[in-house]
Structure formats: structure tokens, C-alpha cells
Amino acid sequence: MSGQDWRNVTVGGERTRVRVLADLDRDAPYLWPSVGEYPVYDDYLYHVMLEDEPRNKLFRDAIAQEAPGATVVELGCGPDLLWTLCAAEAGAARVFAADVNEDSAARAADLASTTAHDIRVFGGEATTLSLPEPADLCIAELVGNIGGAEGIDAVLADARRRHLKPGAATVPAAVGTRAAAVCLDDLLGGRYGVRPEYVDYVERLLDAAGGFFDLRFCVGNVDRSALRTTDALVEDLRLDEGVADFPSVRLDALGPGRVDGLLLWLNMRCAPGQPVLDSLDTVTNWLPVYVPFAEAFDLADGDVIDLECRAETVADDIHPDYAFTGALVRADGGRTPLAADSRYAGGPFRASRLHRALFESEPTAARRGSRGR
Numbered sequence: 001m002s003g004q005d006w007r008n009v010t011v012g013g014e015r016t017r018v019r020v021l022a023d024l025d026r027d028a029p030y031l032w033p034s035v036g037e038y039p040v041y042d043d044y045l046y047h048v049m050l051e052d053e054p055r056n057k058l059f060r061d062a063i064a065q066e067a068p069g070a071t072v073v074e075l076g077c078g079p080d081l082l083w084t085l086c087a088a089e090a091g092a093a094r095v096f097a098a099d100v101n102e103d104s105a106a107r108a109a110d111l112a113s114t115t116a117h118d119i120r121v122f123g124g125e126a127t128t129l130s131l132p133e134p135a136d137l138c139i140a141e142l143v144g145n146i147g148g149a150e151g152i153d154a155v156l157a158d159a160r161r162r163h164l165k166p167g168a169a170t171v172p173a174a175v176g177t178r179a180a181a182v183c184l185d186d187l188l189g190g191r192y193g194v195r196p197e198y199v200d201y202v203e204r205l206l207d208a209a210g211g212f213f214d215l216r217f218c219v220g221n222v223d224r225s226a227l228r229t230t231d232a233l234v235e236d237l238r239l240d241e242g243v244a245d246f247p248s249v250r251l252d253a254l255g256p257g258r259v260d261g262l263l264l265w266l267n268m269r270c271a272p273g274q275p276v277l278d279s280l281d282t283v284t285n286w287l288p289v290y291v292p293f294a295e296a297f298d299l300a301d302g303d304v305i306d307l308e309c310r311a312e313t314v315a316d317d318i319h320p321d322y323a324f325t326g327a328l329v330r331a332d333g334g335r336t337p338l339a340a341d342s343r344y345a346g347g348p349f350r351a352s353r354l355h356r357a358l359f360e361s362e363p364t365a366a367r368r369g370s371r372g373r
Contacts (some may be wrong), residue, residue, distance in 0.1 A: 004191075006360060007199045011206045014363035015046055018202055021193035027221060029187045033201050034145050034216035034289055037319055038208040040201065046078055052285045054277060060086055062171045062271035063139065067092040070136035073163055074098070075126040075155060079107035081119070083139045083171075088117035096131050098122040114210050121298075127158045127318065134165045134231045140172075144216050145279070145289045146235070146264050146342065147175040148311060151318035153237050153244050157216070160242060169271075170239045176267040177190055178237035178280070180227040181251055181259045184354065186292050187219065187226055192357035209345035212363050214355045216342050218287035219263065224280060228257045228299055233267065234309040234324075240272070244311075251305040260296035260353070262307075262324060262340055264289045273351060291324065292352040302331030305338065319344040 003023030008015055024030055035045065063083060068091035074084045077097035084097040097112070097119060099105040105123030112119040122129050126140075138159050142152040156170060194202065205215055219226075232249035265288040266279040279286040306327050311320035322342040327335045329371070341347075349363070350356045 004193060005196075007196065009199065009203045009359075010207065010366045011203060011363070012211050013366055014212065015366035016212070016363045017360040018199060019193040019358055019360070020196045021191060022196055024193075024195055029219055029221045031192075032218045032220055032287060033194070033196060033205050034111050034149070034167050035201050035205050037150050038143055038205050039321075040204040040208055041078070041101060041104070046080060047066060048079065048285045049078075050082065054282050056287075058085055058270040058274060058277055059139075059171060060269070061142065062173075062274060063087050064090045066169045066171060066272055069093055071133060072096070072137045072139065073131060073135040073159070075137040075159065076100070076140060077104075077108050077121070079104040079111070081111050083141065084108075084112075084119055085115070085117070087137070088115070088119060092137075094120075096119040096120050096122065096135065098124065098126055098129055100125050120304070126155050131163050135163055135168060136165055137169045137171065138164055140170065143172065143175055143266065143268060143286070145216070145266060145286050146322060147177040147266050147268065147315075148235055148244075148320060149216075149254050149344070150342050151313070151320070152239065152317045154240050154313055156243065172268050173238075173240040174269045174271045175237045175239060176233050176302055177264050178231045178267055178278075179234045179249070179251070179262050179264050179309070180231035181261070182226050182230040182263040182290070183228060183258045183260050183296070183297070184219065184292070185260055185296070186258060187222060188213050193360070212349040213343060213345060213347050214349060214351055216289050217354065219290050220287050222263070222280070222288060226263065227254065228259050229253055229305060232307075234264070234307065235311065239351050245313065246309045248306070248308045251307060253299040253301060253303040255299075255301060258296060258298050259293070259299050261290055261292040264291060265340075289342065290353045290354070291322070291342045294337060294342050297328060298334070298355065300331065304329045307338075314344050314346070333351065
């Protein structure tokens with residue numbers, strides 16, 4: 001296959017190879033590892049977020065509405081203190097900022113010391129740190145490509161118990177995930193691989209997750225024309241109310257066509273009355289996530305996919321695994337069970353068609369100096 005190559009991926013003393021596509025057109029659909037759930041942030045990833053104006057405007061407007069006179073806490077502040085400084089400049093009385101990444105927290109503390117604002121920076125997990133006083137407003141941009149994938153529901157539930165005053169506001173106010181059926185094979189034209197510059201992120205993600213497993217992949221450069229069914233909200237986190245709902249949904253076929261998985265994407269509202277950011281309709285750093293079915297199948301007019309979503313937190317009690325169950329209901333009443341899952345860590349490796357296409361083989365013991373090709 002023209003433009004195809006393989007690159008080594010070494011994790012925990014084991015190695016396999018991932019397929020790369022060096023000649024992929026910049027406007028073509030592409031695969032990107034969903035890294036936001038893991039402590040692998042670097043200057044490039046922070047830069048991408050800082051340049052995301054659709055996201056930034058919604059956060060700025062919500063903070064300007066809620067921060068004046070308030071005691072504010074930002075969970076996941078990053079090294080640039082973007083929303084902490086925004087809150088302080090909007091008139092917050094004081095701001096507590098926290099980040100789990102030690103380097104990011106240290107850089108944030110250095111930056112805070114150069115300002116005239118009342119800002120205190122804390123390093124450590126949001127669910128274990130202690131703050132000097134409860135806050136009126138919590139800013140937590142722990143928002144995933146699948147809305148709750150970075151653990152925002154668990155983190156804010158803990159914050160409401162330990163860090164916030166009763167009735168405190170949250171930014172964002174609500175995070176959701178929508179789903180529809182797609183055919184990734186058609187979107188990629190049967191060419192599976194990642195861009196060469198993404199290989200390092202694949203390796204770092206797997207290392208952070210503790211080993212090889214079927215990691216989440218996002219699909220960039222896609223829009224609603226990719227959908228083979230209607231879409232529906234499958235995850236509804238009303239963070240300002242402390243409510244998490246996973247409604248059963250119906251996805252109606254939009255016409256005949258092949259389907260091999262689900263596309264999941266973010267819906268987010270930063271404050272009541274604000275517009276909703278839909279990551280399938282907006283150019284943003286949040287990308288839709290592809291979740292493969294066990295087998296591909298053909299849809300016909302009148303077919304329906306009945307779908308239920310479950311999210312269960314893993315061993316760290318923060319990040320969820322997602323499981324989707326349901327059935328393909330034919331127009332004549334016939335039913336075929338369907339299932340798909342998207343894990344944070346652990347589980348099988350190369351179990352899906354996607355991951356078998358991307359990774360050459362099961363991992364084997366790595367030889368010394370085996371990085372690279």
C-alpha cells in the first residue's frame with residue numbers, strides 16, 4: 001500500500017508496531033489517539049487548547065458571568081492558568097488552582113507569583129487535595145472527546161462534597177455525548193494508520209494506561225455527512241445539578257448503507273442560557289471518538305438501532321469505561337444483538353477490526369534499543 005510504513009511502539013518492556021500513513025492528505029479523515037484522559041500533556045497539546053477559540057469564548061463568557069466577587073477553584077489549571085487568570089481579571093475575590101501534573105503545577109505557581117491577583121496553586125489529585133475554604137465557583141475543563149471520559153462527573157461530585165459551598169456554580173454547567181452509527185472503513189477508504197507524528201502519543205498513552213489495550217481513537221475531519229443514522233444524546237451530565245443520566249435511545253437508519261461502529265461526540269454548555277458547543281459541527285480540539293462494533297452490517301430503510309450506554313468508573317474511581325448494548329431492529333421485526341465498548345485502560349488488545357488493522361501483532365519482549373522502526 002502506497003505511503004504505508006510501520007513504527008515501533010514499546011510499552012513496559014514489550015513491543016509491537018503501529019501502521020503509519022505518511023502520505024495522508026491534510027483534509028482527509030484521520031485517526032488520533034484520545035490522549036486527554038491521560039497525564040501526557042505537553043506544550044503542543046496545551047498550545048492546541050489555547051488556540052481553540054470556539055472553546056475559549058464559551059469559557060470566557062461563562063467565567064465573566066459567574067466569577068465577580070466569588071471565591072473560585074479551578075481543577076486542572078495547566079501551566080498557563082488560562083481560566084484562573086480569566087476569573088481573577090473578571091473580579092474574583094481569590095482563586096485556588098490545582099493540577100495533577102507536578103511540572104504544570106510548578107509552572108503555574110511561578111506564573112501566579114508574577115501577578116497581583118490572589119491566586120494559590122496546588123499540586124495533586126483534585127479528589128485528594130484540601131483547600132483553605134469552600135468556593136462559590138468551580139471551573140473544571142476536565143471535558144473529554146466523549147464528554148465524561150476525563151472523569152469530570154466523579155471529580156465534581158467530590159468537589160461538591162469537599163470544596164464547594166451549597167449551590168455553587170460550575171463551569172461547564174453541562175456536558176453530554178451524542179452518538180450515531182457510521183462506517184469508518186468507508187470514511188478512511190480502507191486505509192488504516194496514524195500520521196507518523198502521532199506515534200509518540202500512542203506510545204505515551206499506552207504507557208500511562210499501564211500497558212497494551214484497545215485504546216480510544218478519534219476521527220478528525222468528519223462532519224454530519226458521515227452519519228448513517230439519526231443521532232441521540234447517550235450521556236447527559238448536568239454538572240450544575242449533580243445529575244448524571246444515560247438515556248436509552250433509538251437511532252433510525254438514514255438510508256441503505258454499511259455500518260461498522262458508533263461515532264461519539266461532545267455537547268457542552270458552559271453556563272445556563274449559553275449556546276451548546278457541538279464538536280461534530282464545530283472546529284475544536286475535541287474530536288469525535290469511534291467505537292467499533294464486533295461485526296459490520298448493512299442498514300436498510302426502516303431499520304433501527306436501539307442503544308443503551310453505561311459508564312462505570314475504573315480502579316482510580318475517576319475515569320469511566322463505556323459500554324454500549326442494544327440491538328439492530330430490522331423493518332420486518334427481526335432483532336440482532338449489538339455491543340461495543342470503549343475502555344480507559346486494560347482489557348484485550350487487537351480485539352477489534354480497527355485495532356487489528358492498526359497494530360501488527362500481539363506485543364513481544366522488546367530488545368534493547370528497539371525504539372523507532
